[in-house]
Each structure stands twice: as structure tokens, then as C-alpha cells.
Amino acid sequence: MGMKKPLILLIGFGSALSCQKNEGIPPPKGWDWFGTHDARVYNYVLISGNQVTNKADSNDYQISVAAAFIDSNSNKLQGVSDLLVNQRGISRAVDNSYNFGYNNTPFFDEGLSLFGSQVTIKIKGFAEADTLTESLYLPRKVVKWISDFPDYVDHAKDLNLSWEKDELNPWGNVIIQAYYYPGLSQINDSSLPKEIKPLNITTPDNGNYSIAMNDLLRFPVHSYIGISIARGTQVVSLLPLSRRRIFFFSSSSASTPPLLVSNSKAP
Numbered sequence: 001m002g003m004k005k006p007l008i009l010l011i012g013f014g015s016a017l018s019c020q021k022n023e024g025i026p027p028p029k030g031w032d033w034f035g036t037h038d039a040r041v042y043n044y045v046l047i048s049g050n051q052v053t054n055k056a057d058s059n060d061y062q063i064s065v066a067a068a069f070i071d072s073n074s075n076k077l078q079g080v081s082d083l084l085v086n087q088r089g090i091s092r093a094v095d096n097s098y099n100f101g102y103n104n105t106p107f108f109d110e111g112l113s114l115f116g117s118q119v120t121i122k123i124k125g126f127a128e129a130d131t132l133t134e135s136l137y138l139p140r141k142v143v144k145w146i147s148d149f150p151d152y153v154d155h156a157k158d159l160n161l162s163w164e165k166d167e168l169n170p171w172g173n174v175i176i177q178a179y180y181y182p183g184l185s186q187i188n189d190s191s192l193p194k195e196i197k198p199l200n201i202t203t204p205d206n207g208n209y210s211i212a213m214n215d216l217l218r219f220p221v222h223s224y225i226g227i228s229i230a231r232g233t234q235v236v237s238l239l240p241l242s243r244r245r246i247f248f249f250s251s252s253s254a255s256t257p258p259l260l261v262s263n264s265k266a267p
């Protein structure tokens with residue numbers, strides 16, 4: 001199924017950073033994953049994989065399944081009994097959400113194998129015949145070489161980004177976001193603001209993009225920012241008997257650790 005544009009918003013970058021190692025820094029408030037916090041989207045399955053481009057740990061991935069099937073009136077689980085991803089049963093939590101992480105042994109290799117593949121998702125309603133099986137493409141890993149991602153940001157230069165393009169990406173684009181770390185920035189310089197609006201860019205998935213230095217001026221010298229690149233897919237299907245509409249989303253992304261903003265031409 002082709003995809004012209006994302007449903008609401010494509011990626012929640014800040015939330016992808018929440019498992020980042022060795023930083024001890026709360027991430028900024030993330031975007032909604034395809035609108036999964038939007039009141040119109042109560043029934044969804046999200047397959048996501050993110051890599052933090054930490055040169056000290058090239059295996060810093062967060063790969064997970066998240067799902068919810070909530071009645072819009074009662075806000076309670078209704079009409080779904082089982083969720084399977086590539087034949088793996090995903091358990092329901094006490095809050096009626098479904099979550100599974102592939103980061104721990106022995107699941108890590110299984111999680112990595114999802115990138116660039118068609119993931120089979122099966123949902124069974126409370127009636128045996130009310131079963132839906134959908135195939136969802138999780139785009140390839142974004143990172144080609146960790147060295148392609150920046151170590152810092154310089155106001156005196158454009159910021160050149162490179163990534164592994166994906167010819168099978170049905171949307172054909174990636175989203176690039178630069179976002180501000182207020183707490184870390186204010187520790188470094190107490191005069192810095194509490195909030196700066198993120199910089200959001202949609203560009204073709206061709207493997208290269210340069211953020212103009214003028215666009216980076218919104219982030220002051222001495223501040224810390226993060227850069228993320230992401231792409232994803234979406235499919236919408238109906239359970240055959242109940243006719244419940246289910247949104248299927250995938251997201252493949254890469255994120256930097258916090259980057260210091262400087263100006264090499266400053267006096």
C-alpha cells in the first residue's frame with residue numbers, strides 16, 4: 001500500500017531517546033507517534049526501531065512493539081483478545097496496552113531482523129472468526145556509518161547529514177528534526193531559554209541533506225540539541241466482523257546524543 005503523507009505526525013523522536021545510555025538526561029517532550037495520543041486514533045499497532053548514534057556503543061538500539069485497542073467511549077480495552085507479531089504473542093499490560101521490547105537477550109537479533117522486512121501482525125477479536133492479519137514494512141536502519149552523524153553543531157557551517165537510503169520506503173521521504181535540551185543547556189549557560197521550537201524538515205529519502213547554518217541559529221551558542229532522522233509507513237485495515245478500524249504504523253529512526261552548539265568564527 002503506497003503512502004503519500006503520514007497520518008498526523010511521523011515520528012516521536014524524544015521518546016526514542018528515552019532509553020539512551022550513559023547520559024542521565026531526560027529527553028525533550030517527543031512528538032506523538034503518528035497521532036497515537038490523538039483522540040481520533042484509539043486502535044493502533046506501532047513497530048519502531050531507533051538507533052542512538054553513540055560512537056562508544058554502536059549497538060545502542062531501541063526496538064519495540066506498542067499497541068492499544070481502546071473503546072473511544074469507555075476508554076477500556078474492547079474487541080481484541082490476542083496480538084501476535086511474526087508469530088510472537090505480545091502480552092497485555094495492566095493498563096490494557098501491549099508492549100514488547102527486543103533489546104534484551106535473546107530477543108535482540110530478532111529485533112534487528114525486523115528492519116527492512118515485512119512484519120506480519122495478527123489481531124484476534126473476541127470471536128474466532130474476527131481475525132485480521134496485516135503485513136507492515138519496517139524501513140531499513142537509518143544509520144549507514146556512525147561517523148556520518150555529527151559530534152557538534154557549528155553556527156558558522158551548514159550541518160551535513162548522511163544516512164542509508166531505502167528504495168523500498170513507500171513514503172519516499174524522511175523527517176529530520178533538530179530539538180532543544182533545555183535542562184542540559186541551562187546547566188551549561190543559565191541565560192539560555194526554557195524552550196525553543198524544534199526545527200522540522202521533510203526531505204526525499206536520498207541519503208543526504210544539509211541543514212543551512214541560518215536555520216540552526218534558533219539554537220544559541222552553548223546550548224545542547226539533538227538531531228534525528230526517521231521514516232515510516234502506515235496501513236489501515238478493518239477487523240472482518242466487528243469492522244473495527246486498526247491503524248498499523250512503523251518507524252525506523254536514528255538519533256544523536258546531545259550536541260553542543262558553538263561558533264568557530266566567534267571572536
